[in-house]
Amino acid sequence: MDKAPKSTSLDLAALEELLQQGAVRTLFQPIYDIAKQHVLGFEALSRGIAGSNLELPDRLFSLASAHGKLSELELLCREKAIARFVEQDLPGKLFINVSPNTLLDPSHPKGETLHLVEKYGLAANRVVIEVTEQDKVDDGFLLLKTIEHYRQLGFKIAIDDLGAGYSGLKQxxxxxxxxxxxxxxxxxxxxQSIVKREFLKSIIELAKVTNTSVIAEGIERLEELSLLEKLGIEHAQGFLLARPAHQPPVILDAAQVMQLKLRPQGEYSEMTMSVGLLAQIESAIDQATRCKDAHKRFEQNKLLMSLAVIDAQQQPVGLLHRDQLTEVFAAPYGHALYAKKPVTELMDKQPLIVNENAKLDVVSQQITEQEFDIRRHIIVTRDDRYLGLAPLRDILKHITEEKIRHAQHANPLTMLPGNVAINEAIEQRLRAHHNFSLAYVDLNHFKQFNDLYGYASGDSVIKLLADVTVQVCSQSKCFVGHIGGDDFMVVFDGTDAEHLCHQIINQFELQSKAFFTSEHVEAGGYWATNREGQKQFVPLLTLSIGLVRPDLDSCNNSHQVAALATDAKKEAKRYRNSYLFVCNRRKPAAPVVRIKSQAQECLV
Structure with a gap:
């Protein structure tokens, strides 16, 4: 049980006066979306009277809790925060800290938060209720009901201080x-901590599965922000970005983006992670270090296999391996000959040195081309200075795992990325706020062709369409995916989407004629029986392509973008010949609400 803070009658009197006068100050600290480089919202932080014993929040709230005034204080802070947020017309969401014990306090007024947002004209969905994980809650079921009540009123919910409290993942x-x-x-x-990095990676993976946004708070160093961005955390808060203020900054200007070394918008990798995420932070040794001192270092840490050797500018010049040093020292006179010599005499003078931002597939290619020993490490640098060591085994392991993951979701016929990868590619661009076009490519008259020429020919035609699409799109930055059957999707990052789509049509029509008999090519088609048993003339294979350029501010997910492309493809299918339909609609269609008639109501 928490100990009550030592307080005096003067402190209690000061608290009573603060509550009566409403003398709480509100500061706001921005929470930024570093992927889109704009503000997500602001956390409201309350302070007592400046210069008093109750100025800092820890002291203020501890005293209020000890004397049964916590509910009253939190309501005062909540109203001040909402009022100041509206007064300053701050953009984004307002994050308000709420103690779970306050929520469960029987004397805590119900419906007061909704009353406050209505009073000051703030939409409930712009308010995020932050429930801290540090407080122990006895009645978890009641807390769950209370939070659900807030959610039904339109408020958003956040767990604060994840990893610091009692219930963690259960909560x-x-x-x-x-x-x-x-x-x-x-x-x-x-x-600088492998354990913390792995914890963050696990949280990110869990967040993806549960459709939860992760906010990293307390960022104070550029290196922390750089790692978080590489791991894929999009929302960040901390002194490095902005300190709490009465009038907080509402944008990340260009100078700050450059200073923080954030990636330019739209810069992303389709496939692999950066090698820097596998770097193990292990202190290097100076090139003047004697071999016997390096040997002592290896003896002190039996798990240490390699040591980077650096010069006075912290730049790597070589790599010293345990087994090589041990072998030399074990030889007759080896110790006597090399003990006092610098490590440069025995180190590997041509290790593989890569920048932390190098992609794993690129590094993997360098490893295989140079035939490095799989037991070795590579040196990872940041701004040409030594950062850490990455084991070759870990790099190859991650490459293998990624290839397996992509293979699991790839189409078995064409080996092109399937639905999962297509959705990821679209989501990636939406998150980065990077303009793109999406084409839905579909074969026409494929069923009749398949029935007449057989499944083997049908598969060959689908492979041809895949090959043609990939070949045409290799001229520009594109992502080609195979939905299934004879349906494909292409994500275009450039402005040449229409031109490339026409090329796909022309190349496919030209090459697909090789699958027909000369009589059918000369006739422009063939006679076949339809499902009703009637004879009809079927043209040669053609393509329908629907092309859309989604509005990034209106489309929230890949499903909305895919729906736009599907509608465009349906329009293209209206034409008998190959056709590219460029859709002018860029926003998701409004939902259709059907009102039941009285007769229908009676049947329900």
């Missing part, structure tokens, strides 16, 4: 929050 699974804020312990020097 996450039960509350189903819109946001989780990772406790700053896991952010602090996360770039």
């Amino acid at each position: 996450w699974s039960e509350l189903r929050p819109d946001f989780v804020k990772v406790d700053r312990y896991f952010i602090d020097h996360c770039d």
Whole structure:
């Protein structure tokens, strides 16, 4: 049980006066979407009277809790935060801290938060209720009901200080929050801790599955922000970005983006992670280090296999391996000959050195081309200075796992990425706010062709369409995916989407004629029986392509974008010959609401 803070009658009197006068100050700290490089919202932070014993929140709230005033204080802070947020016309969402114990307090007024947002004209869906994980809650079921009540009123829910409290993942699974804020312990020097990095990676994976947004708070160092961005965390908060203020900044300007070394919008990788994420932080040795001192270092840590050797500018010049040094020292007179010599005498002078941002597939190619020993490490650098060592085994393991993952979701006929990868490619561009076009490519008259010429020919035609599409799209930056059957999707990042689609049509029509008899080619088609048993003339294979350029501000997910492309493809299918339909509609269609007639109501 928490100990009550030592307080005096003067402190209690000051608290009573603060509550009566409403003398709470509200500061706002921005939470940024670093992928889209704009503000997500602001966390409201309350302070007592400046210069008093109750100025800092820890002291203020502890005292209020000890004297049964926590509910009253939190309501005061909540109203001040909402009022100031509206007064300053701040963009995005307002994040408000709420203690679970306050929510469960029988004396805590019900419906007060909704009353406040209505009073000040703020939409409920712009308010995020932050429930801290640090407080122990005895009645978890009642808390769940209370949170669900807030959600039904339109408020968003966040778990604050994830990883710092009692229930952790259990609370996450039960509350189903819109946001989780990772406790700053896991952010602090996360770039230097393998354990923290692995924890963050696990949280990100879980967030993807549960459709939850992760916010990293307490970022104070550039290296922390750089790692978080590479891991895929999109929302960030901390002194490095902006300190709490009465009038907080509402944008990340170009100078700040450059200073923070954030990636330019739209810069992303379709496939692999960066090698820097596998780098193990292990201190290097200076090139003047004697061999006997390096040997002592290896003896102190039996798990240490390699040591990077650096010069005075912290730049790597070589790699010293345990087994090579041990072998030399074990030889007759080896110790006497090399003990006092610098490590440069025995080190590998041509190790593989790569920048932390190098992609794993590129590094893997370098490894295989140079035939490195799989037991070795490579040196990872940042700004040409030594950063850490990455084991070759780990790199190849991740490459293998990624290839397996893509193979699992690839189409077995064409080996092109399937639905999962297509959706990921679209989501990636939506998150990065990167303009793109999406084409839905579909074969016409394929069933009749398949029935007449057989399944083997049908498969060959689908492979031809895949080959033609990939070949044409190799001229520009594109992502080609195979939905299934005779349906394909292409994501275009450039402005040449229409031109490339016409090329796909022309090349396919030209090459697909090789699958027909000369009589059918000369006639432009063939007679076949339809499903009703009637004879009809079927043209040669043609393509229908629907092309859309989604509005990034209106389309929230890949399903909405795919629906746009599907509608465009349906329009293209109206034409008998190959046709490219360029859709002018860029926003998702409004949902259709059907009102039942009285007769229908009676039947329900």
